[in-house]
Amino acid sequence: MANEKQDAKSARGAGPLPDLSGRTAVVTGANSGLGLVTARALAEAGAHVVLAVRDEERGKAAAARIDGSTEVRRLDLADLESVREFAAGWDGPLDLLINNAGVMMLPRRRTRDGFEMQFGTNHLGHFALTNLLLPHITDRVVTVASGAHRWPGADIRFDDLDRTADYSPTAAYAQSKLANLLFVLELQRRLTEAGSAVRAVAAHPGYAATNLQSHAGNPVMRALMLLGNRLFAQSDEAGAQPTLYAAVRDLPGASYVGPDGLGEMRGRPTLVGRSRAASDPGTAxxxxxxxxxxxxVRFPAGALR
Structure with missing residues (x-):
């Protein structure tokens, strides 16, 4: 626990976090993995951190492991009614929204609203949450993307966003991560056009050992990824550093942060590039x-800070 706390406080490659006393952050999917590390680091730097989680009991267990000011609120990104309830319950300013939660390479499933689970959770859930909370946000929105946005099959199929014609867990995941980056690009354009000082930025963890890979639907793929976690991946503490860097550094809007090592798989956080598809303003x-x-859910242009 002592080493975990030290990693969180120093934020490793992100450098020491500034004093965040008096600031409030929401971290989605904060009960484990990158989200928990991120929430812990922000709380230990003085922020009041809201763990936005689907399972409140697991969220409370996670919060008990964090030194600092925290609270747990229920949020199911695969259910737009839950997203609306979370946003409707928010009162007062929100300095930092970190869109961290996600699902990865699942067999064909649907959200409560009927969307393909990965696109519905990773993109649409966070899209709705962000726009509903924007009137409260004072500083920035950080969305956790992935190098998977470059994978084969990473395109936005506007005629079949649910990929019903030829569903592939990996292609559906890649599409959702490409959608994350396009979302950040267009969100920043709209914020700038509206004259808002709020910034939208993105980050990716490289190859980090978290429990996300253990939820992959294909048992062979799950076994290979778990083996890769043991042999090649960096820790979840290291994987959270690009998110923390994006959350506290003075970065231009629409920036993308990732590890500086070979293939952006591991290393210290730095500004990184994105694919041509992820940079297309028309597609965004x-x-x-x-x-x-x-x-x-619409962009609240007239209600921004």
């Missing part, structure tokens, strides 16, 4: 419009 705008139609 089109995805935003489609996401508004699917979720019924």
């Amino acid at each position: 705008r089109r995805l935003w419009e489609a996401s508004e139609e699917l979720t019924g």
Whole structure:
């Protein structure tokens, strides 16, 4: 526990975190892995951290492992009613929203609203949450993306976002991570156009050993990924550093942070590039419009800070 606390306080490659006393952060999926490390580091730097989790009991167990000011609130990103309830229950300013939660390479499943689970959770859930909370946000939105946005099959199929024609767990995951980066790109454009000082940035952890890989639906893929975690991956403490860097450093809007090592798999956090597909403003705008139609949630241009 002492080593974990030291890693969180120093934020490793992110450098020492500034004093965050008086600031409030929401971290989705904060009960384990990268989310827990991120929540712990922010709380130990003085922030009041809200662990936004699907399972409140697991969230409370995670919060008990954190030194600092925390609370646990229920949020199921695969259920838009839950997203709306979470946002409706928010009162007062919110300095930092970290869109961390996600699911990875699942067999074909659907959210409560009928969307493909990975696209619905990783993108649409966070899309709705961010827009509903934007009137409260004072500083920035950090969305955790992935190098998977470069994988084969990582395209936005506007005629089949649920990939019903030829579902592939890996392609569906890659699409959801590409959607994360396009979301950040278009969100920053809209914030700038509206004259808001809020920034939207993205980060990815490289290859970090977390429990996300253990939830992959294919047992062979799950076994290979767990083996890779043991042999090659960096720790979840190291994997959280790009997120923390993106959360506290003075970065331009739409920045993307990842590890500086070979293939961006591990290393110290730095600004990194993204694929051509993830940099296309036309696709980003089109995805935003489609996401508004699917979720019924719009950009609150007239209510921003």
